[in-house]
Amino acid sequence: MPEAKSSGHTPVALELSEETRGRLAELRALSEKAEAGDKGARKELRRMVLSSSEEVIGRASDVGRKAVRTLAHTAAGGDPLTEEALYAKLDLMRAEIAGENPTPLEVLLTERVVSLWMLTTLLETLLATQYRRNVGDGPERLSPSYLIQQSRILESATKRYLAAIKELARVRKLQAMAPVRVNTQVNVLGG
Amino acid sequence: MAEIAAENDRAKRELAEAQREREKEELGRLEALAAPVLQISDSAEILAHAHLVAAGYHRRKGEYRRARG
Numbered sequence: 001m002p003e004a005k006s007s008g009h010t011p012v013a014l015e016l017s018e019e020t021r022g023r024l025a026e027l028r029a030l031s032e033k034a035e036a037g038d039k040g041a042r043k044e045l046r047r048m049v050l051s052s053s054e055e056v057i058g059r060a061s062d063v064g065r066k067a068v069r070t071l072a073h074t075a076a077g078g079d080p081l082t083e084e085a086l087y088a089k090l091d092l093m094r095a096e097i098a099g100e101n102p103t104p105l106e107v108l109l110t111e112r113v114v115s116l117w118m119l120t121t122l123l124e125t126l127l128a129t130q131y132r133r134n135v136g137d138g139p140e141r142l143s144p145s146y147l148i149q150q151s152r153i154l155e156s157a158t159k160r161y162l163a164a165i166k167e168l169a170r171v172r173k174l175q176a177m178a179p180v181r182v183n184t185q186v187n188v189l190g191g
Numbered sequence: 192m193a194e195i196a197a198e199n200d201r202a203k204r205e206l207a208e209a210q211r212e213r214e215k216e217e218l219g220r221l222e223a224l225a226a227p228v229l230q231i232s233d234s235a236e237i238l239a240h241a242h243l244v245a246a247g248y249h250r251r252k253g254e255y256r257r258a259r260g
Contacts (some may be wrong), residue, residue, distance in 0.1 A: 011217055014226075014227040015227060015230065016230060016231075016234065020234075024234055024237050024238070027237055027238065027241040028237045028240075028241070030241070031237075031241045031245075032238050033251065034244050034245075034249075035249045042244070042245070044243060045245045046243060046245040049245040053238060053241065054241070056238065057192075057238060058236070060231055060234045061237065063230075063231055064227075064228070064231040064235075065226060066227075067227035067228050067231060068228070070224070070227070071224065071228065074224060076224055086210075097196060099225070103210075104212075104240060105239060105242055108234075108235050108238060109235055111231065111235075111240060112231060112232050112235040115228045115231060115232070116228060116232060118228075119224075119228045122224075123221070123225075126221070130226075140232055142214065143210065143211070143214060146214040146217070146218065150218065150221065151224055153221055153222065153225060157228075157229075157239055160232050164232060164235070164243055167236065170255065171239050171242070171243065174243055174246070174248060174255055175242070175243075175246065177257075184250045186251075
């Protein structure tokens with residue numbers, strides 16, 4: 001399991017457990033069956049969404065928060081003030097995006113938007129620094145293939161970031177019309 | 192003279208190889224940094240989709256519509 005050091009130098013797990021991944025796979029398979037018209041699968045999916053998505057959402061949100069802290073720690077480059085400023089910015093973003101009384105799913109989708117924002121910001125900064133370093137003919141000059149691959153990683157993250165914003169808006173709109181209640185307590189500002 | 196040229200080529204090849212290795216490691220680090228975020232992003236996508244399908248929606252050409260009945 002990949003581990004990263006948090007700002008407090010405590011190793012934190014940055015991967016969903018096998019059990020959680022198994023439940024996600026079940027949810028995906030049931031969703032596909034239900035969409036194909038299997039009424040039994042839709043009923044089972046509804047039951048599973050009510051019974052187990054609570055835990056899965058909680059765990060995914062938790063891992064998401066830890067992952068975003070690791071990114072912020074990396075982006076700060078060892079400067080504690082920058083790191084704290086980034087955490088404050090991330091908390092502000094979470095509160096603004098999640099709004100008042102978010103559902104647990106909205107909290108997770110908010111964490112997704114925030115973490116992808118942090119990732120794209122970090123990648124953009126790294127790429128900009130490397131482009132600047134590449135001016136001239138010095139020994140530190142990076143190969144075009146490396147810069148292209150890094151640009152692709154950034155492009156993929158940016159696409160996901162924009163899709164995540166769209167998805168949150170869509171879920172809000174559609175759930176308002178047909179809500180599925182899942183009673184989970186998730187701390188929006190939890191670190 | 193030929194020996195010097197060969198030595199020069201060998202040194203250049205070694206430098207290029209070392210740079211390729213460094214770049215490969217750097218890309219690996221970037222991918223490892225992005226991996227947890229991408230995993231959470233995919234998980235959120237699955238959960239959002241499951242919630243909407245459970246609520247009676249189905250996805251057609253990327254758009255959700257209310258299932259009949």
